[in-house]
Amino acid sequence: MLEKPRVFVTRKVDEAAIALLETVAAVEVWLDYKAPSKVEMLSKAQDVDAILANTEDRIDEDVLAVSNGRLKVVANMAVGFDNLDVITATRLGIAMSNTPGVLTKTTAELGFALMMAVSRQIVTGDRDVRDGKWQHWHPSAYLGVDLAGSTLSVIGMGKIGFEFAKRAKAFEMRVLYHNRSPRKDIGEGFEYCEKLETALEQADFLCITTPLTKETHHFIGKAQLSLMKPAAILINIARGAVVDNIALFEALKEGRIAGAGLDVTEPEPIPADHPLLTLANVVITPHIGSASQRTRRDMAVLAAQNIKARLSGEPMPSCVNPEAMTRKTQREKGEEFASHALDAELDEEV
Numbered sequence: 001m002l003e004k005p006r007v008f009v010t011r012k013v014d015e016a017a018i019a020l021l022e023t024v025a026a027v028e029v030w031l032d033y034k035a036p037s038k039v040e041m042l043s044k045a046q047d048v049d050a051i052l053a054n055t056e057d058r059i060d061e062d063v064l065a066v067s068n069g070r071l072k073v074v075a076n077m078a079v080g081f082d083n084l085d086v087i088t089a090t091r092l093g094i095a096m097s098n099t100p101g102v103l104t105k106t107t108a109e110l111g112f113a114l115m116m117a118v119s120r121q122i123v124t125g126d127r128d129v130r131d132g133k134w135q136h137w138h139p140s141a142y143l144g145v146d147l148a149g150s151t152l153s154v155i156g157m158g159k160i161g162f163e164f165a166k167r168a169k170a171f172e173m174r175v176l177y178h179n180r181s182p183r184k185d186i187g188e189g190f191e192y193c194e195k196l197e198t199a200l201e202q203a204d205f206l207c208i209t210t211p212l213t214k215e216t217h218h219f220i221g222k223a224q225l226s227l228m229k230p231a232a233i234l235i236n237i238a239r240g241a242v243v244d245n246i247a248l249f250e251a252l253k254e255g256r257i258a259g260a261g262l263d264v265t266e267p268e269p270i271p272a273d274h275p276l277l278t279l280a281n282v283v284i285t286p287h288i289g290s291a292s293q294r295t296r297r298d299m300a301v302l303a304a305q306n307i308k309a310r311l312s313g314e315p316m317p318s319c320v321n322p323e324a325m326t327r328k329t330q331r332e333k334g335e336e337f338a339s340h341a342l343d344a345e346l347d348e349e350v
């Protein structure tokens with residue numbers, strides 16, 4: 001009897017996803033809260049057909065190659081896939097997928113929560129109340145910035161950026177955006193800035209929602225921050241490395257911008273002695289953009305659907321490297337070679 005395909009799931013995820021995987025495969029789940037180390041990942045990856053990975057897992061050439069051709073698919077439980085070596089995977093005929101769409105609104109909501117928390121000093125206020133520092137109501141205490149009437153610039157008006165922008169419109173903000181190309185499908189009321197600089201100069205609030213790529217690494221650095229208004233507030237819900245965090249610290253400390261709300265940092269987790277943590281005008285959350293119960297279940301299920309489809313030879317719902325499908329995995333090539341060789345031997349015998 002043929003051995004069932006094997007799947008390694010790098011963290012405990014919703015049971016619905018595991019049940020789906022079990023319809024086609026034998027499933028091993030990493031039960032530690034802590035991510036597998038590189039050595040542990042290599043040891044698990046050497047004998048599997050599929051990996052269900054997370055953003056914290058580096059799926060590099062070593063991990064992709066260790067199974068010697070058995071690995072067919074890596075499904076990332078995230079829409080961002082900067083942790084995956086897609087180029088090597090494509091070369092090896094290994095399909096990779098992400099989880100677009102199912103987390104869009106949840107992530108936009110978290111970004112909005114950060115924008116409101118920073119603009120109205122919610123975290124500072126809460127800390128002061130708990131520490132007994134709030135003694136009097138005063139007309140000039142804890143003054144914030146109104147969203148209504150302010151200008152928001154969205155950098156990366158994709159799925160999440162647009163959900164963020166729609167919420168901003170409902171709060172009566174003017175919305176600008178910068179992408180490499182203007183969007184034709186979003187209706188009126190969102191002003192395209194061809195130049196990043198225009199979006200930076202005009203923003204009272206800046207929300208960053210681009211993927212992390214070679215092009216967007218430190219996209220917002222010293223030069224870009226210097227174009228912003230001193231009263232501006234920066235929100236990053238994309239990836240930490242899209243912003244140069246040291247340049248950000250300096251801009252905040254010197255009052256060149258007024259505040260920041262960060263769901264993502266470089267590195268993650270942010271070390272306890274990182275200078276950004278010394279600033280009161282910064283709110284940092286632990287990369288929880290998609291962290292609602294329903295969304296995390298939907299992400300796990302979509303990742304599982306991608307694996308199931310690949311293992312069953314069906315179209316994957318959200319493959320990021322469809323070119324890999326036209327290539328055979330090393331093992332498939334090996335088996336084909338072996339069967340041709342056997343055919344040739346049999347032909348000779350006849």
Ligand code: NAP
Binds near residue numbers: 107290
């Ligand atoms: P998406 O729909 O693909 O949107 C990305 C947007 O970025 C597109 O509009 C794209 O427009 C723009 N963009 C890409 N490269 C650019 C560049 N060099 N310059 C300017 N704009 C650029 O992706 P999404 O679903 O909204 O997700 C965006 C990112 O958010 C993910 O990649 C992920 O890293 C991050 N994320 C974080 C969390 C969290 O927990 N904090 C959760 C989910 C996602 P053009 O192609 O026209 O330039």
Ligand code: GLV
Binds near residue numbers: 055080081290
């Ligand atoms: C989370 O960070 C994601 O990219 O989905």
